[in-house]
Amino acid sequence: MPNASDKEIINRWKRNTQPLRLAVYETKKELGIIFKRTYTKREYIIDNEIFLNTDFEITSYKELLPTFTIHELLKQSGYEPIPIDSVQLLHKIDSKDIPVLSILDKFQPTPSINIRKIDYSAVYQKLVDGCNEVSLKFTFSKDEHKRVHSMLVQTDQGQEDILISKENQYKNPFNQLSTEKRIFSVLQPLFKQLHESGFILDEVSFKEELSSSIKSWKSCGFSISRIHGTNYRTGNEKGSSNSQQNHENSKNNKNKKQEYHALEQYYKLLGVTPSSSRDAVTRAYRAQAKKFHPDTIQGKNLDDEFIEFATLKFKNIQQAYSEICVARNWT
Incomplete structure (x- = not known):
């Protein structure tokens, strides 16, 4: 059975939308009276307050130690697992096993990695329950070093800025299909929550418009209502009067299509x-x-x-x- 600390951590992390920071810190001691030898002890800390040993077992948390493992706490809170295989490796040097933190050592002077949130169901439920309209704004940005995809969810109940992905331009070249797959996997629990709460949502048209914005790297927004269905809007658009007219025509056609799908839902x-x-x-x-x-x-x-x-x-x-x-x- 979970104790008070388990429940506190899970409830807080469920509502959280940002990655959790896993960092390593060192304590150094000198051993020996005559021949002194420096001994370095490494431990982990996650979310600035949960301490772990090198086997990722919780060793300290406020007054009451959680009964769940750190892996179970992350899983129940919607976070991906700690990439243990990538973090803790053993290198053999002169027939001796020497622990090496291959990933964390690259982030000097404060070695750390981020644990990504992968399930936002609890966040969506808090925002959608009891409201009549949901506004989504997607921002796609890139520079010579990184690509960032984020989503701002706004309702009567509040707002949350969700970081969907942050990737290195050199290590992970842009791939349209994998990017869409990642974004839609984050959106699927939101679609489910909207349908359960009585919102009118045409997922097919929604995904078509979002895919187009991802491909062109343009910010876009959606307004989803219980009454009027889904409205789509783009951001940072520039062009001639002809292109603007084409966009208006496309928008009108899309609105007609959305109205048709909304009526289908009413009949159903x-x-x-x-x-x-x-x-x-x-x-x-x-x-x-x-x-x-x-x-x-x-x-x-x-x-x-x-x-x-x-x-x-x-x-x-x-x-x-x-x-x-x-x-x-x-x-």
Whole structure:
């Protein structure tokens, strides 16, 4: 069973969006009375407060030592594993095993590496729950040394700046497919959270627009709403009036496509099709609304979580019927 320290670390790291810094520090002692020999002891520290020995076992943390290993704490908090094989190696010199920290030694005078966050589910849940609109801004930048991909998530509940990747230009040449794969893997839990919270999201169009921005290295943004679906906007665009007009035409076509996909979601929610008659749509709406109406739910001794779900479902059903009526000019 986890103790108080386990829970504290996991909850804090779950909400964290930045890499954790794993650093090594040295303590030197002189051994011997006549023939003195300098002895160097190396240990690790992660997140500025958790101390580890050379086997990555936790040796110190405030007052209460966690019961979970550092690897389990990282896993449950959404972080990638410590790259032990890359950090701690044994080199044989004159038939003696000498520990060498191959990666950390390159970061003198303060040797350290970053442990990357790979699962942001808890962060997305905190930001999306209870809000009506989510704004995403993607920034792609590069210079002669590095490439950086980041995403700013803004909602009524707050905002978080998420570092998706930071790569060396020389060691890791740009690859469109691998970059998209990394970004979409970070986004997938967000898509899931948005769908569960009743947002209208056309993932296909979203990914098409984002891929285009990644390829052209242009910042872009998306506004995702429960009511209006997904709007797309680019940043730092320059060009002639013709190119601007082309972009506007493309944007209009995209908006029409998004509206069509939004209507598809509304029909699906009511269990009807675009070819269904007005009477069929109205009957379906009334049946669904009755099932999730607050008057139907109250008094059944249901838990608060289901009541909250039913209330949100009822609002989405009302919205779906209203939007279909507007689209088909039913007054």
